[in-house]
Amino acid sequence: MKRNLALFDFDGTISKKDSMWEFLKFYSGKNKVYALFLTHAYWFLLMYFNITEKGKIKEKIWVSSFKNASVKQFQIKATSFSLNILPTFLYKEALEKLREHQNNGDRVIVVSASAEDWLQPWCEINNIELIATKLEKKDGKLTGKMATLNCKGPEKTRRIKELLNLDDYQSIYAYGDSEGDKEMLQIATFPNYRIFKK
Template sequence: MTLALFDFDGTLTSKDSLGEFLKYSVSRGRYILNMIKFFPYFILWQLRLMKNSVAKEHLFRIFFNGISEDNFRDIATKFSHEKLDSIVINERMQIVKKHQANGDRVIIVSASIMCWLQPWCDKNGIELLSTQLEFINGLFTGKFLTPNCHGIEKENRIKKHLNLKDYEKICAFGDSSGDTQMLALADEATKY
């Protein structure tokens, strides 16, 4: 059996789903204000003085701290149904469908948030490993429930989720340094 591992943002999509989700979830004015608030963390991350995961938690805290889980999931599900297909690159989705048609196990491994990726994956019959937000008593805490599924965490999640020795062949598809460890697991790695 073949295992096909796909990054999502930039690999299967023409735009980053996080950026699109942030624009979708709040008004234009609030989006601009929140991005101004996030700017110092962005600079620290760009200067490598702050980890990607820490900067990303700050971003989510600025945008969504205290939002109810039901409200967040509603927004994320609507976004998934209304917007994700419009940023998916058809030619690359055909590669996913070819693997599925061959009976291969297809898994998306993404740093993006499960709340908006899961409905899309369910619709397309694809397994998902991704970052999850922490909700306590029905409210977003401003933290991640799981480590950000990026870089070495992609490898960790894959190895925890399945036994790679069960597969005759592993194919992996990615587009950035955040996919390096996942691509290294593959017999056939494709970097876009």
């Protein structure tokens, strides 16, 4: 008998807060993050009015924050954040649904536009697979640029189909909370939109 597949967005679906901004505060400190926001205010306005794509703004922020950082030191911080800070702002109901799917023997995958570095450790200890945006790393340092496309919208479904054959699964459950999850929800037998938000 075929297994079921459960696909979960992370930010806003499993988490109450945006993990990228929370990681940036942990990594650089709140004051630097506020300064970063002011520095890129023009680009945030363009993003708000849908004049430019969010992925471009994200990459500018990542380059400003992570360029030339040691990969080893970055991953130490990312792991610490993932295991100690990340669990403090997750929806209880979302975690219960994750466990329910796992207990039913379903294949569970988190599909996120956030960087895999600060999600992977949490996913690993919870036996959850991860598809996420990858950061570019060269010669032991980060460039801040993306090594993949921003994993949202059509890119989510492309990455999912790259990893697996949807026909191998009896039913597909998908959980999301934003426009960036639309395509993932469309491939699901049972799409679930914003069901964990209070």
